[in-house]
Amino acid sequence: MATTPSLPITQFSPTKLRIDTTNPLSLLPKCTSLRELKQIQAFTIKTHLLNDLNVVTKLINFCTQHPTTSSMDHAQHLFDGISEPDTALFNTMGRGYSRSKTPFRAICLFVQVLNSGLFPDDYTFPSLLKSCASMGAKALQEGKQLHCFAIKFGLNNNVYVCPTLINMYAECNDVDAARRVFDKISEPCVVSYNAIITGYARTSRPNEALSLFRELQERNIKPTDVTMLSALSSCALLGALDLGKWIHEYIKKYRFDKYVKVNTALIDMYAKCGSLDDAVSIFNNMSVRDTQAWSAMVVAYATHGQGYKAISMFEEMKKAQLSPDEITFLGLLYACSHTGLVEEGCRYFYSMRDKYGIIPGIKHYGCMVDLLGRAGRLDEAYRLIDELPITPTPILWRTLLSACSSHGNLELAKQVIERIFELDNSHGGDYVILSNLCARAGSWEDVDFFRKLMRDRGAVKVPGCSSIEINNVVHEFFSGDGVHSVSTDLHRALDELVKELKMVGYVPDTSLVYHGDMEDEEKEITLRYHSEKLAIAFGLLNTPPGTTIRVVKNLRVCGDCHSAAKLISLIFDRQIILRDVQRFHHFKGGKCSCGDFW
DNA sequence: ATAGGGTTAG
Structure with missing residues (x-):
């Protein structure tokens, strides 16, 4: 395979390239590595430009474009060399922190801006709000404070700040606050619509998402590929096949099908709306397929009960030189547990970390509990949860509880429900499972006990609903x-x-x-x-x-x-x-x- | 120097 040779140092010689030595920054657009950047930096030192805020800002910006540990270290080094940074420099550094997934540093920097008596501007807030969004619900307080500052500095209605505010609230689990921000905008642009529609879709409120999608069309605002992703995901949540097909037609008409992600969302929509054939045909017609597209297919086959096809998708994906990610493995483990392939499932589970360097998350353990539980290996499943390196969720125990129920193991079920109650005792379904198990064992006193417990604690069972x-x-x-x-x-x-x-x-x-x-x-x-x-x-x-x-x-x-x-x-x-x-x-x-x- | 993103156990 041919690799691009790195540029020889001499190419940066000003005499050879006839470059204006008083302006080394003109070299930046051609710069491709941190090494080359340091050479450019050397010129700026020679020409006494390194104290120029504008120049340092540009150098730092380069380092933060595609942040790595070493490029961020270098950015930090450059930043520390400046005695009196201005707002632009703070913004650039802050954006770097946000991009390099160190959101807390970005927020600390904002405090420095305020302490230096500088004024934040419209470039300051988007990356800060994005930092809060990336931390999720635990950063809601910080996000709210930033919102207050944005209001204080008159930037809350800024066209760049608005969508990030909406997105921040949505990601921090307060979609209703996001909606309040959205509703205050007099002329929302498509990005603000996307932010709120995505927020609703992600929090499983597809009807609200779709009603805003309709509103956007009535206002003749042109949707984008991102709008399509959220609209499709809403259809998937509802299982609304006809609406999904309509959106598919719309996507074809306006050429959104050139985006890999839109096709992946189509695969997911068709699979979740029950049309596996359509999902397969979208996948087959894709000219470019990424890890996510393959994963969507693995998940699709698995949820439709075609475990072996899910596994062969995984094998083919590897042949296509794509590496699986944590979601591919979820689909794969799911396929194994629902097909009863216990040994294969265990093998894939261990290969995750050993072969692919992916650390199993709580959901992967959930699949393993399900896999062992279904196969009747209840004690092993119990031990797996008990020895978990992460805090188990009630869902994990509930998975085991339903395995106890299908294998008629009342003894273990009683132990498991104790563990569930330690974490959450408001879930009516748990009492029902236990009480039914007791009924099957003819233990009527226990039936009454759990029914009374459920009533006393006011636990309610979600009513069954089919559409x-x-x-x-x-x-x-x-x-x-x-x-x-x-x-x-x-x-x-x-x-x-x-x-x-x-x-x-x-x-x-x-x-x-x-x-x-x-x-x-x-x-x-x-x-x-x-x-x-x-x-x-x-x-x-x-x-x-x-x-x-x-x-x-x-x-x-x-x-x-x-x-x-x-x-x-x-x-x-x-x-x-x-x-x-x-x-x-x-x-x-x-x-x-x-x-x-x- | 500025924004929005699909697939995730039961």
């Missing part, structure tokens, strides 16, 4: 809708449906119903009006025969609904694609893509 999009309208159904109200056409249709299912061998699994003191018939009705059954029945009634039914559920699919969906796909010859909170289930011809392993 289905038909002709651009999203219909939502809640679990138990109609159990106590007058029956409608939908309920009558569902009653008929259950009769038909029973004829082909369906037996309602009432052991999954939580309310222990109900009569069996009552339990069966509760089960019958589960949100996913209501949504599927609605889809059967309102779409032409043979159409695929796509349902999105907010929780994990219930076991009884899963059996029912398999039978429905068989007797009505319909494909049903159900997205639950963690994965996809493709029902076809009486079978599910998850192989009943979820």
